[in-house]
Structure formats: structure tokens, C-alpha cells
Amino acid sequence: MTMTDLAIIGAGPAGLSAAIEARRHGLSVLLLDENAAPGGRIWQAIETRAAKDGDDRAAQATVAAFRASGTRAAFGATVWCVEPDGSVFWSKDGSARVERVSRVLVATGATERPLPIPGWTLPGVMTVGAAQILLKTAGLVPQGKVWLAGQGPLLLLFAAQALAAEGRIAGVLDLSAPGAWRGAMAHLGGMLRSPSYLGRGLLWRRKLMKAGVPWIRARDLRAEGEERLARIRFTDVHGERAEPADTLLLHDGVMPSVQITRALGMAHDWNAAQRAWAPRLDAWGRTSVANVVVAGDGGGIGGAQAAALSGRIAALGIAAELGRMTQEARDAAAAPLRRERAAHLAVRPFLDALFAPLVPALADDTIVCRCEEVTAGGVRDAVALGCLGANQMKAFTRAGMGPCQGRMCGPTVCEVIAAARGVPVETVDPYRLRFPTKPLTLGELAALHAG
Amino acid sequence: MLARPEAGTLTIYFDGAAVKARPGDSVAAALVAAGIVATRTTPVRGTARGPFCMMGACFDCLAVVDGRGGVQTCLTQVRDGMRIETQHGARDLHDHD
Amino acid sequence: MGRAAGVGIGYRGEGGLVFCLGEAELTDRTALVARLHNQPGGAGGVRMLDRAALERMMPHARLGPEVLGASLAPEDGHVAPLLLLRGLHAAFHAAGGTHLPGAAIDEVQAEEGGFAIRCDAARIDARRVVVACGLGTSRLAAMLGMDVPVHPVRGQNIVTERLAPMLPLPASALRQTAEGAIQIGVTYEEGQDAPVTSVRDLARMAARATRVLPVLKQARMVRSWAAVRPMTPDGYPIYAASTAFPGAFAAVCHSGVTLSAAHRGPLAAGILAGQLPEAVASLGPGRFHARTA
Numbered sequence: 100m101t102m103t104d105l106a107i108i109g110a111g112p113a114g115l116s117a118a119i120e121a122r123r124h125g126l127s128v129l130l131l132d133e134n135a136a137p138g139g140r141i142w143q144a145i146e147t148r149a150a151k152d153g154d155d156r157a158a159q160a161t162v163a164a165f166r167a168s169g170t171r172a173a174f175g176a177t178v179w180c181v182e183p184d185g186s187v188f189w190s191k192d193g194s195a196r197v198e199r200v201s202r203v204l205v206a207t208g209a210t211e212r213p214l215p216i217p218g219w220t221l222p223g224v225m226t227v228g229a230a231q232i233l234l235k236t237a238g239l240v241p242q243g244k245v246w247l248a249g250q251g252p253l254l255l256l257f258a259a260q261a262l263a264a265e266g267r268i269a270g271v272l273d274l275s276a277p278g279a280w281r282g283a284m285a286h287l288g289g290m291l292r293s294p295s296y297l298g299r300g301l302l303w304r305r306k307l308m309k310a311g312v313p314w315i316r317a318r319d320l321r322a323e324g325e326e327r328l329a330r331i332r333f334t335d336v337h338g339e340r341a342e343p344a345d346t347l348l349l350h351d352g353v354m355p356s357v358q359i360t361r362a363l364g365m366a367h368d369w370n371a372a373q374r375a376w377a378p379r380l381d382a383w384g385r386t387s388v389a390n391v392v393v394a395g396d397g398g399g400i401g402g403a404q405a406a407a408l409s410g411r412i413a414a415l416g417i418a419a420e421l422g423r424m425t426q427e428a429r430d431a432a433a434a435p436l437r438r439e440r441a442a443h444l445a446v447r448p449f450l451d452a453l454f455a456p457l458v459p460a461l462a463d464d465t466i467v468c469r470c471e472e473v474t475a476g477g478v479r480d481a482v483a484l485g486c487l488g489a490n491q492m493k494a495f496t497r498a499g500m501g502p503c504q505g506r507m508c509g510p511t512v513c514e515v516i517a518a519a520r521g522v523p524v525e526t527v528d529p530y531r532l533r534f535p536t537k538p539l540t541l542g543e544l545a546a547l548h549a550g
Numbered sequence: 551m552l553a554r555p556e557a558g559t560l561t562i563y564f565d566g567a568a569v570k571a572r573p574g575d576s577v578a579a580a581l582v583a584a585g586i587v588a589t590r591t592t593p594v595r596g597t598a599r600g601p602f603c604m605m606g607a608c609f610d611c612l613a614v615v616d617g618r619g620g621v622q623t624c625l626t627q628v629r630d631g632m633r634i635e636t637q638h639g640a641r642d643l644h645d646h647d
Numbered sequence: 648m649g650r651a652a653g654v655g656i657g658y659r660g661e662g663g664l665v666f667c668l669g670e671a672e673l674t675d676r677t678a679l680v681a682r683l684h685n686q687p688g689g690a691g692g693v694r695m696l697d698r699a700a701l702e703r704m705m706p707h708a709r710l711g712p713e714v715l716g717a718s719l720a721p722e723d724g725h726v727a728p729l730l731l732l733r734g735l736h737a738a739f740h741a742a743g744g745t746h747l748p749g750a751a752i753d754e755v756q757a758e759e760g761g762f763a764i765r766c767d768a769a770r771i772d773a774r775r776v777v778v779a780c781g782l783g784t785s786r787l788a789a790m791l792g793m794d795v796p797v798h799p800v801r802g803q804n805i806v807t808e809r810l811a812p813m814l815p816l817p818a819s820a821l822r823q824t825a826e827g828a829i830q831i832g833v834t835y836e837e838g839q840d841a842p843v844t845s846v847r848d849l850a851r852m853a854a855r856a857t858r859v860l861p862v863l864k865q866a867r868m869v870r871s872w873a874a875v876r877p878m879t880p881d882g883y884p885i886y887a888a889s890t891a892f893p894g895a896f897a898a899v900c901h902s903g904v905t906l907s908a909a910h911r912g913p914l915a916a917g918i919l920a921g922q923l924p925e926a927v928a929s930l931g932p933g934r935f936h937a938r939t940a
Binding site (some may be wrong): 180182186188197364484485486487494495497500501502504531533534535538539540541542544545546547548549 | 867
Binding site for chain 1 (some may be wrong): 551552553554556572574575576579580582583587588592594595597598599600601602603604605606607608609610624625627
């Protein structure tokens with residue numbers, strides 16, 4: 100039996116577009132996604148909800164093309180390991196499977212940057228991303244005492260979506276540093292190559308204003324309550340304030356999801372503007388690990404359109420490597436895609452500056468590792484004992500040893516260590532990640548032994 | 551609260567109390583819709599936790615589902631009659647025997 | 648030590664088990680225990696337990712049908728290694744020690760009255776030096792006239808989600824930590840120095856663990872880890888004293904957790920006095936060098 104040419108992990112814009120392109124050139128493709136349906140985060144439930152604009156319609160067209168492409172797809176399939184020989188391990192319906200392929204495309208997208216505040220572990224506090232999932236998949240809409248806090252385009256987008264669904268938002272706390280606008284203006288030229296990004300942002304802001312949603316520049320936000328969120332406390336231009344709240348939605352932008360790429364041991368580079376690590380990629384998305392390619396936000400935040408184009412470019416590269424097209428044909432096909440992608444990526448410096456990550460100064464009692472309940476003070480105590488990096492921090496405090504494998508705490512722990520040591524955050528050793536990148540039962544794992 | 555006008559046609563049970571759910575809901579979504587935001591207490595300090603990220607990354611939404619502990623309720627689809635219980639502390643493997 | 652550091656280290660010294668799956672393992676283990684009893688010094692009370700005795704000892708764990716018995720070493724036990732590490736750091740600080748983390752040592756040389764250590768363009772003077780760098784010991788020990796052979800041996804581990812208590816005693820390759828996670832090991836991979844895990848090895852370890860405790864099939868593993876042991880040619884520690892440069896020592900072993908009490912006591916005292924204690928006389932590196940006729 101011949102080996103499958105390409106396994107794609109992730110059915111968001113990049114993964115779906117790569118699948119379509121790869122199939123166009125006759126590659127055999129296996130697509131794996133842990134969600135029940137294609138679309139990833141940004142196009143979640145796109146097949147079942149009504150299209151609201153051109154972007155939605157284009158997304159639906161892409162998903163339809165994917166459905167027609169002859170890609171072998173498994174949904175509800177959680178990939179937990181990729182080995183360097185091309186073996187991809189995943190679990191579906193309680194059993195673990197493995198398939199060895201020629202090339203692996205990691206298209207797992209982005210993850211929200213954690214925004215720890217005192218009390219953020221209280222039930223009733225969630226991420227804006229969580230609220231968006233609840234809106235798209237369960238029709239849940241903010242009513243009552245729902246507050247948003249943080250910064251970033253997703254926060255604006257969700258607020259606009261919530262209002263469009265006849266929701267009510269008690270207020271938005273803008274935690275960004277005053278003057279972010281000034282930093283962004285240096286990159287105005289790039290923004291003007293794709294002005295729709297800024298236009299949309301301004302539109303969403305206007306909608307909030309027209310709906311009378313308070314937009315409050317604030318700092319020192321705390322979530323308070325006994326067994327669940329009851330109120331928020333913050334400082335605005337007038338001084339300290341407390342407001343009753345039953346739901347607080349936090350957001351501080353998104354960053355590449357690097358769980359799989361880190362566990363593969365590939366080289367990563369620090370993106371100072373996005374304040375995040377991303378795998379090192381060449382022009383075709385190839386990484387420092389042979390036969391593993393990355394496309395989409397997982398290779399650096401660029402948005403859905405850029406992700407789709409990166410997926411197609413990566414598929415073309417793989418098609419040529421596997422002899423399904425000449426390099427000349429590959430380059431000719433990729434050229435217009437690169438031009439189109441460049442226009443979308445040109446706006447990034449502007450958006451990255453405008454929506455710069457918050458990097459808040461954390462009080463000692465703020466939990467940084469939710470799983471193991473380790474506080475910022477606990478991390479600082481360990482630094483005082485000589486702990487230098489996040490991986491060592493695991494041994495000193497257990498931070499990073501919980502089931503989330505550092506997804507919720509990795510960036511924060513590195514920031515706290517860097518500030519305590521007085522070094523740039525990118526010089527702090529991040530958590531060493533290993534497979535499995537998602538839990539599986541010992542029974543599933545044991546069943547893989549001796550076939 | 552995060553709410554919706556139509557409650558749903560399925561019935562699931564949380565700590566014995568009936569909760570309405572829609573087909574296709576995740577367990578966590580159905581609970582949040584009913585105003586239930588805590589599904590467990592932590593093994594470390596016994597503090598209440600509930601859904602946070604809704605995408606399977608935070609592991610805070612764990613509950614005992616049909617007798618099985620440590621289940622991520624945001625990644626589990628509801629089924630009519632499903633029984634969900636608060637998970638107190640560490641999971642007990644012998645719960646479902 | 649726990650008191651000095653202000654932190655408990657989770658020490659439980661109630662014994663350790665080695666499970667026997669099937670008749671062949673039971674026979675082999677029983678014979679091994681018998682041989683230990685016949686050695687000078689005895690076996691420290693190691694004895695075999697049959698299945699019934701095991702079941703009485705572990706009422707919350709339902710053993711798999713292949714578990715026919717186990718050996719029990721009553722003097723065995725376990726600690727929480729991370730708490731031990733934390734405690735050692737804290738106790739060292741409390742005792743007035745200076746810790747310079749992240750220092751790459753370029754060179755260490757004997758000088759007038761002591762030794763000079765050069766690291767990151769700084770210089771540190773000391774009257775005694777103990778080279779205890781794990782896999783890096785050979786390089787620095789050689790600078791001080793000691794030939795200490797060390798090579799890497801990888802070990803892989805599985806860690807489960809936190810679970811309600813069910814394993815009261817640690818077993819070889821299967822123990823429940825104070826936090827409730829079950830830790831399953833272990834591989835012994837000669838010459839492997841990359842701390843990576845492989846599904847083939849993890850699956851094999853999971854298969855054995857679930858034969859011992861079938862209920863573990865439901866348990867989720869939340870992470871794996873791999874570490875590289877600093878291994879000596881015969882597996883026993885090496886304690887070296889330099890004859891060319893008196894006052895320089897080396898210490899390396901792959902069981903630093905187990906031996907921490909011994910290291911803190913007699914070994915430290917000997918080093919301060921300028922020579923290794925009699926107790927470790929047979930553990931010098933000379934035992935690996937070719938004997939003269």
C-alpha cells in the first residue's frame with residue numbers, strides 16, 4: 100500500500116486551502132481536525148450559519164471546495180504526536196491511530212495570549228474567544244452584566260457580533276497603553292495597502308459607540324467573587340471603581356500555537372512586534388525538521404486571508420517535492436499567491452503596533468499557572484533561588500506541569516522570569532514540550548504496543 | 551450572563567438537576583446557557599473552576615460525565631439524558647464501577 | 648533537611664515493590680531475592696509477597712490477573728524529587744552558600760593555595776573544588792587530574808492526570824506521587840543523549856502498567872518526559888579525589904535523589920577534611936583502569 104502523500108493537521112483557512120491545492124495536483128491527502136466540522140476557529144460552524152458578508156461567503160466557498168476535493172478527512176480527530184519519520188498519531192472516538200505519511204503540514208493556527216488578572220480563575224471569567232465559540236456554536240449572546248476587557252481586533256469583532264445578535268454588553272475595558280496609536284502611525288503606509296482591515300476596526304468601534312456601550316480606558320483590573328465572579332474592580336481616569344459582573348471576557352490578542360512545532364524540536368524565532376515565538380520557515384513553509392511544513396497563523400499571525408494563501412503555497416511546494424509538478428510550474432503558480440499575500444501581510448506592522456500585547460505588571464498573588472495554581476510571587480521566589488528559565492521553573496514550582504502543558508501560562512511565566520531577572524523575555528528558555536501534545540488514555544496508548 | 555432565547559429540546563442533568571440543551575451543544579455550552587459556570591474543584595486547593603477557553607486548551611471545564619471523570623465538557627457533545635457531576639479534586643478511577 | 652529548608656520533601660519510607668507478571672517473572676524475582684539473602688550484609692529484609700498479601704496491602708488498587716506477586720524491600724521508599732530539589736536550594740541559601748546559575752565554566756586550574764575557576768570571563772578562587780556536573784563531569788575532572796568516565800543513558804517517563812490515592816507504595820516503574828499523578832517508567836537507552844520520547848517506548852511502558860493495574864487504562868497521560876542519566880561504566884557512583892591536585896574531588900552518580908542523604912553527611916564531611924571517607928574507598932575511578940600485573 101502506498102504511503103499517503105500529505106497529512107494536514109488543522110482544518111482552518113490554511114489547512115483547507117492546502118488540501119484543495121494539494122488535491123488539485125493529485126496528492127493523496129489526510130486532513131485531521133479535533134473539531135466536529137471544518138473551519139477551525141475563525142470559520143467555526145461556517146457551514147451551518149448564515150453568511151453575513153463577503154468574507155463569510157468566501158469561507159463557505161472554500162469549505163465547499165474542500166468537501167468536493169476528495170480529501171480524506173477525519174473530524175473529532177485529536178493529533179497528539181508527530182514523529183520525525185512522518186508518523187502522525189491521533190485519537191478519535193477513544194482509540195489511537197497512526198499513519199505514516201511523506202509530508203506533514205502543521206496548520207494549527209493561533210491561540211489567545213493569556214491575560215492573567217487577580218481572580219481570573221473565578222468561574223464566570225472566560226476568554227473572548229470562548230464567548231465567540233459559544234456565540235457561533237450555541238447561539239449564546241451576552242445579556243446582563245457582561246464585561247469585556249483587554250485589547251485586540253478579536254475583542255472589537257466579538258463585541259460587534261454580539262451587538263448584531265441583539266446582545267447587551269455592560270462595558271468594554273480598554274487595558275491598552277495610551278499612545279498605541281502613535282506607534283502604529285509609523286506603519287501607516289503598510290496599512291494603506293489593505294485599508295479594509297482598519298476600516299473594519301473603525302466600523303466595529305462605531306457600532307459600539309452607537310449602541311451606547313461604555314468604552315473605558317482602565318488599568319489594575321481585578322475579578323472578585325466567592326465561588327464565582329460577582330464584580331470587577333478597576334481604575335479609570337476618575338479613580339477606583341467596582342461594577343457588578345457575572346461574566347468577564349478577557350482578550351490580549353493571539354499568538355501562534357506552537358505546541359506541535361515545539362515538541363518536534365524545530366527552530367523557532369522571536370517576533371518582537373508580536374511578542375511571540377514562531378517556527379522558522381523558508382519561502383515554502385518548510386521548517387528545520389525534514390518533511391514538516393507549517394502554514395497559517397501557526398507560522399506567524401497574518402490573518403485568515405494570508406493563512407489561506409500560505410496553505411496553497413505550502414501545498415505547491417510539497418507537490419513539486421513529490422514530483423507532481425515541475426519547479427517552474429510551482430513557481431509560476433505561487434507567484435500571484437505571494438503577491439496577494441504580501442498585500443495582506445503589509446498591514447501587520449500597523450496592526451501589531453496598534454494592538455501591542457499588554458505585558459501587565461502582575462501582583463504577587465495573581466495566579467499565573469492555572470493548572471497548578473502557581474502565583475507570580477511563587478515564580479519570583481524561584482527566580483530568587485536561582486531558577487533561570489521556564490523549563491527549570493517546572494522543577495521549582497510545578498508551573499507548566501499541568502494538563503494544559505503550558506498553553507495558558509507559558510508566555511506569562513517567561514515574562515515574569517524575564518522581568519525578575521532583568522533580561523529580555525526572548526532570552527528566557529521557554530517550556531520544553533514533548534508529545535503527546537494532547538492527553539490520551541493509557542489504554543489507547545497501550546493498544547499501540549505490539550500492534 | 552451569556553444567554554439564548556430558546557432553551558433546547560434535550561435534557562441533561564447536572565448534579566441531579568435537569569438542564570435544557572440543544573442538539574450539537576457542547577456540555578459546557580449547555581451548562582453556561584443555564585447559568586452554571588463551575589464544573590469542578592481543583593485538586594491543589596479545592597477552588598471552584600469552570601469553562602474558560604471553550605476550545606480544549608485550558609482543562610478547567612472538567613467534570614464527571616456519565617460516571618467518567620476528567621472529561622473536558624467543552625469538547626463533549628450533549629446527549630439526551632446525559633448525567634454530569636461536579637468533579638471534586640482529583641479524579642477517582644473507580645467512580646464508574 | 649525538610650526542616651532546614653522550610654519545605655516538606657514528601658519522604659515516605661514504607662517500602663518499595665517490584666511486581667511480577669506471570670510465572671517466569673515470579674520465578675526469576677524469587678531466585679534473585681534468595682541470592683540477595685545469601686550475600687554478606689543480607690538483603691535488608693527484602694522478601695517476596697504473594698498475590699493475596701499484595702491485595703491486602705493495596706485495597707484501593709485492583710491488580711490485573713497476571714500479577715502473581717511482588718518483591719517488597721521494606722527499607723525502600725520515595726521522595727518528591729522536585730520538593731527535594733527546592734529544599735536543597737533553599738537549605739543551601741539558608742546556610743550562606745552562593746549559587747551562580749547559568750555560568751559556563753571555561754577552565755579550572757590548580758593555583759597557589761587552591762584552585763581558580765574561570766567562567767564567563769570572571770574568576771572564582773576556592774580552597775576545595777568538587778566537580779559534580781553529571782554528564783559534564785569528565786571534561787572538568789580531567790583538568791584536575793581525574794579520569795572519570797561518564798556516558799548518557801536516556802530514561803523516558805509517563806505522567807498521568809492527578810488521581811485519587813490508590814497506590815500506597817512505590818513500585819519499580821510505577822508509583823503515585825504525593826500530588827496524585829501516576830508516574831510510569833522507564834527506559835534505559837544506552838548512549839542516547841537527546842531528551843526526547845518515542846511513542847513506541849511510551850506504548851510499551853503503558854502496556855505493562857495497564858497489565859499491573861488494568862483500571863489505569865482509563866487514566867489519561869498528560870505528559871511524557873525524558874531525561875539523560877549520567878551513567879558510570881558499572882552503574883555505581885564514582886567518588887574521586889585527585890592525587891595530582893589534592894583538594895580537588897569529583898562526584899557523579901545517576902541516583903542523586905536516592906543518595907542525597909549520604910552525600911550530605913559523610914561525603915561532605917570528608918571533602919571538608921580533605922579526603923574521601925573510607926565508606927566510598929571502593930567507588931573511586933581507579934576501579935575502571937587497567938590493573939598492573
